[in-house]
């Protein structure tokens with residue numbers, strides 16, 4: 253099979269399409285013929301071993317995709333050859349075939365969705381759902397501030413926050429991309445390069461501040477978020493696209509009575525018991541069928557141009573998701 257391979261660490265130019273063996277499945281696995289796979293920021297970090305999960309070289313990048321089941325292991329009961337599915341993998345999605353354990357890694361492609369849309373759902377949706385539902389317990393009419401809102405996990409949080417009845421304020425640094433975020437449901441968008449989100453959030457809430465803050469960006473955005481937070485707010489630490497971990501001032505945490513909540517959507521799913529697994533198996537497919545968190549795709553590339561799919565993410569051109577079309 254053809255696959256995008258990383259055989260040395262570096263920038264996206266290290267990626268090459270190579271012939272690789274089709275993975276052999278075990279009794280509890282399914283083999284999927286991949287239709288499309290999407291790029292996430294952790295894929296970029298894995299190329300330079302800057303992500304918490306460091307795959308051994310050589311590896312095939314890609315954490316999520318969608319396609320058609322082409323073989324099932326002897327013990328697999330729930331999936332059949334020909335089923336159209338959304339899958340998660342750690343990593344390996346940028347290939348013609350991928351092997352995944354049948355349990356916990358698959359859901360059906362919702363009716364009417366393209367494989368490209370399906371390929372871009374899982375990481376954003378699980379991260380937004382785990383953050384807003386499991387960690388923050390977001391309630392209707394609360395004020396939700398979403399940073400990095402034109403990116404993959406940010407846009408999913410905007411969409412889910414609206415669905416859950418929150419008032420959503422979204423930030424980013426480009427007006428054209430923020431216009432799409434507005435179309436995706438944000439009540440208000442704030443361009444960080446030209447406006448002060450702290451005063452805007454305070455102004456919109458009679459000086460109270462945001463109840464829940466979802467932050468995949470970190471750095472100055474995280475520091476300022478503490479000033480935009482309401483007393484007793486929940487601050488979700490989702491990622492650090494601005495460059496790396498950020499020191500948090502404990503006096504601000506104390507004075508505002510803040511709850512700082514770390515988010516590890518994938519790791520929690522691997523560790524947690526049945527309730528969490530049930531949400532992933534039942535609630536996320538239900539939301540997808542309703543059209544909640546349907547991905548917005550701004551860029552599509554063939555496999556041979558996988559490096560360009562990484563570059564548009566690094567260059568902050570993507571609105572929602574960039575997808576690699578495979579089959």
Ligand SMILES: NC(=O)c1ccc[n+]([C@@H]2O[C@H](COP(=O)([O-])OP(=O)(O)OC[C@H]3O[C@@H](n4cnc5c(N)ncnc54)[C@H](OP(=O)(O)O)[C@@H]3O)[C@@H](O)[C@H]2O)c1
Nearest residue numbers: 293400402403404405424425468491492493515516517568
């Ligand atoms: N905690 C979890 O379970 C979990 C799961 C998945 C991903 N993540 C993390 O969430 C973060 C976002 O991932 P993603 O896939 O949504 O990324 P993405 O699609 O690239 O979106 C990231 C957003 O961050 C903003 N940003 C601010 N400074 C940036 C910079 N210096 N470089 C690039 N982007 C910058 C960009 O918005 P503007 O250009 O508009 O400012 C961009 O839209 C990453 O740190 C990732 O590791 C966490």
